[in-house]
Amino acid sequence: MNRLLASYIDRVLKKGSLELIDAKGRLHRFGDGTGETVRVRIKSSSAELAVFLNPELKLGEAFMDGDFVVEQGTIYDFLAVVLQNIGSGGRSFVAQAIYQARVATRRFRQWNTPFRARRNVAHHYDLDGRLYSLFLDPDQQYSCAYFETADASLEEAQVAKKRHLAAKLALGPGQKVLDIGSGWGGLGLYLAEHADIDVTGVTLSEEQHKVSNARATERGLSDRTRFLLKDYRHLATRFDRIVSVGMFEHVGVGHYREFFEQVRNLLTDDGVMVLHSIGRFDMPGETNSWIHKYIFPGGYIPALSEVLPEIERAGLKVTDIEILRLHYAETLREWRLRFMARRAEALKLYDERFCLMWEFYLAASETAFRYQDMMNFQIQFVRDQHALPMTRDYIWQAEEALRRRDNAGQRPSLKIAGE
Incomplete structure (x- = not known):
């Protein structure tokens, strides 16, 4: 599994129970084990890297394309356990840099003639x-x-x-x-x-x-x-x-x-x-x-x-x-x-x-x-x-x-x- 992604999830996810199967089939556990377990699978190493670098865009795309699969629970359950831990912040340093760049250029995307x-x-x-x-x-x-x-x-x-x-x-x-x-x-x-x-x-x-x-x-x-x-x-x-x-x-x-x-x-x-x-x-x-x-x-x-x-x-x-x-x-x-x-x-x-x-x-x-x-x-x-x-x-x-x-x-x- 991408080490940066694993390190990030381990750092932010303190409550709940998340199991992630990586592209090589290895099982990783995160959280304190409380609540219903949510198990997800990332099917490719490229998807792992993409989700780490730009989760706001690439997680949804990986889910749509079948590269991110929820095997136990639902996509709602996965998002709930993650977002309860990170709230409105908690982005990785790379994701935060991408977000700030988008904030700086937002008027162009919102130029609604x-x-x-x-x-x-x-x-x-x-x-x-x-x-x-x-x-x-x-x-x-x-x-x-x-x-x-x-x-x-x-x-x-x-x-x-x-x-x-x-x-x-x-x-x-x-x-x-x-x-x-x-x-x-x-x-x-x-x-x-x-x-x-x-x-x-x-x-x-x-x-x-x-x-x-x-x-x-x-x-x-x-x-x-x-x-x-x-x-x-x-x-x-x-x-x-x-x-x-x-x-x-x-x-x-x-x-x-x-x-x-x-x-x-x-x-x-x-x-x-x-x-x-x-x-x-x-x-x-x-x-x-x-x-x-x-x-x-x-x-x-x-x-x-x-x-x-x-x-x-x-x-x-x-x-x-x-x-x-x-x-x-x-x-x-x-x-x-x-x-x-x-x-x-x-x-x-x-x-x-x-x-x-x-x-x-x-x-x-x-x-x-x-x-x-x-x-x-x-x-x-x-x-x-x-x-x-x-x-x-x-x-x-x-x-x-x-x-x-x-x-x-x-x-x-x-x-x-x-x-």
């Missing part, structure tokens, strides 16, 4: 719609759910997320609402069904654009709910309320000022926006290189220290910040278990390498939120501080009213195209 942004979105969101129906809730919510109780189902938690956001928007009759990055339309339709408002959603995904408008027609809401295949930067209409969920991660750090200045231009003088995004607890960094290459090209998860200054520079005023800890870990757990339960169906849509890629993506994402300082934040901001009540009571009151309405029963969601 309208053309590049649409291409990046198509890479992930214009996959066969049947893939997402394998693991998402029926409303196709592809963002962090809000688990109000420990025993809440994924479906209940996704409704709670929409309810929580709606309450923070302080909706009123006749308002015009913009949803930036509207996905398959679930949030926009929820808002339109629960309030006397007019909703416009924008997306860069052709698949999402088609499905969301079909859903609006099916629910009889197309007269006051529309979804546009359009970049938010190309809008000129002003809105009373703006919401964005799971889109800010695709903006890129070099475009934050552009984003918030455009939001300011689109908000009415007494307008309110709620921004829901993945964030990081630690300092600014860079996107995991495997995630960037295979899952979300051009994406970046920001630290609050990168976001708040740009909100201030745009002349906007932050009125509320909430940190959602571990909610995305639980969301991803549900997605991972559902995907694995229906993996055979995914294999009919794509090939084995694709299925391994998605298995790794969901497992790596979940463990990142459990052990690597990832979280979600919701920031509410305004142009005029008089736009909202002085206390937060209006949020709880609106949320409770929406909860009573939700519990009374909702219309069934239209299934995704092709399902």
Whole structure:
């Protein structure tokens, strides 16, 4: 086994039980023997070296290519035992040097012009719609759910997320609402069904654009709910309320000022926006290189220290910040278990390498939120501080009213195209 790799694992992995079979068939044991044993095999010496030099990229690639095989447990179990030991740091000296070089050059990879942004979105969101129906809730919510109780189902938690956001928007009759990055339309339709408002959603995904408008027609809401295949930067209409969920991660750090200045231009003088995004607890960094290459090209998860200054520079005023800890870990757990339960169906849509890629993506994402300082934040901001009540009571009151309405029963969601 590569001596540098063995030395590194032995140094960082102090708890748990990991067995590794190297390219020559030799068994190596790491950890203190506690917990369930995870056994993995690396099939080639070249894979051993590659994983040591650049684990953030090469581990996922080795798993996809069959050079890294989990023989006892799952890839989630392996990542969990490793990341519980090293947390968000613990890189080898070579891996740290590669990471710092990526941080220094990150603006180039996150240079998301309208053309590049649409291409990046198509890479992930214009996959066969049947893939997402394998693991998402029926409303196709592809963002962090809000688990109000420990025993809440994924479906209940996704409704709670929409309810929580709606309450923070302080909706009123006749308002015009913009949803930036509207996905398959679930949030926009929820808002339109629960309030006397007019909703416009924008997306860069052709698949999402088609499905969301079909859903609006099916629910009889197309007269006051529309979804546009359009970049938010190309809008000129002003809105009373703006919401964005799971889109800010695709903006890129070099475009934050552009984003918030455009939001300011689109908000009415007494307008309110709620921004829901993945964030990081630690300092600014860079996107995991495997995630960037295979899952979300051009994406970046920001630290609050990168976001708040740009909100201030745009002349906007932050009125509320909430940190959602571990909610995305639980969301991803549900997605991972559902995907694995229906993996055979995914294999009919794509090939084995694709299925391994998605298995790794969901497992790596979940463990990142459990052990690597990832979280979600919701920031509410305004142009005029008089736009909202002085206390937060209006949020709880609106949320409770929406909860009573939700519990009374909702219309069934239209299934995704092709399902």
